[in-house]
Amino acid sequence: MTSRQAWFGISVTPLAAAHREIVAQALAAERGGLNLVGIQDHPYQRRFLDTFALIADLLARTSRLRFFPDVASLPMRGPTLIAKAAASLDVMSGGRFELGLGAGGFWDAVAGMGGPGRTGREAADALEEAIPIIRGALDVGPERGVVRGPGPHYPVPGYPPGPPTAHRVEIWLGVYKPRGLRLCGRVADGWVPSIGYIGIEGVRKASKQIDEAALAAGRDPSDIRRIYNIGGLITDGPSGEGTIVGSVGQWVETLAEWAVDPGIDAFIFWPTGDELRQVERFAAEVAPAVREAIATR
Secondary structure, eight states: OOSSOOEEEEEOOOBGGGHHHHHHHHHHHHHTTOOEEEEOOOTTOTTBOOHHHHHHHHHHHOSSOEEEETTEEHHHHOHHHHHHHHHHHHHHHTSOBOEEEEOOOOHHHHHHTTOOOOOHHHHHHHHHHHHHHHHHHHTOOSSOOOEEEEOSSSEEEEEOOOOOOSSOOOEEEOOOSHHHHHHHHHHOSEEOOBTTTSOHHHHHHHHHHHHHHHHHTTOOGGGSEEEEEEEEEEOSSOOSOSSEEEOHHHHHHHHHHHHHTTOOOEEEEEESSSHHHHHHHIIIIIHHHHHHHHHHO
């Protein structure tokens, strides 16, 4: 594990009908001393609020929490507007925005909203093409430069990016296949997988691929955060539902072990029921105990 302090956060589902409940969960996370809130990005889902608009709303209601799209849909938004939104949110929040980014999926739904339909290879090509455009736009300094991209997916003839961000916005990739993992090792600041797609043994193997790619690119693998989305429930005893279900002690032991091996830097809790109470328990009972357990190992 890296020497950085472990982060703990929650995910909220951006249901329009549950906006009040989402606000309550975010405020509970802030009161409880959590670090992060991640919000999935599916603009074609008619029941969902726009993720970036919701993040702006929650940033305005909080003062310490960091927020990130978990992960932003590149084909629905494009790199230049993603960079503009990321910079704007970071400036307005005083440096509390990070950028989770994905190659996209649900291609019929994307196409239904006028977005591109892509094969897996095309989506990977587009993601690799988009990252230097976004990074160039986010890294703008006092001496304004020009961001360009040759295409073919995102031809950018040249534009002056901005505004300058309040802090260096990190780019965290939600990728799983070998090509995406190698890309993460070469250019990303973090990797954000979900336990529903890849279990902890898979995380260990994938993390090694990221490390190898980072070393080959002359980077320190420990500079790349590992942010793990974990679903489940905190219970007073064992149960048969959810991805991780069990007592506070079981949660603490599991997360502390994963923080050491394979070296998870941040845990994003997706409660599968009774969301507000689960957020409160995660903040008050699980996160502090995991921090203490990590410190003693």
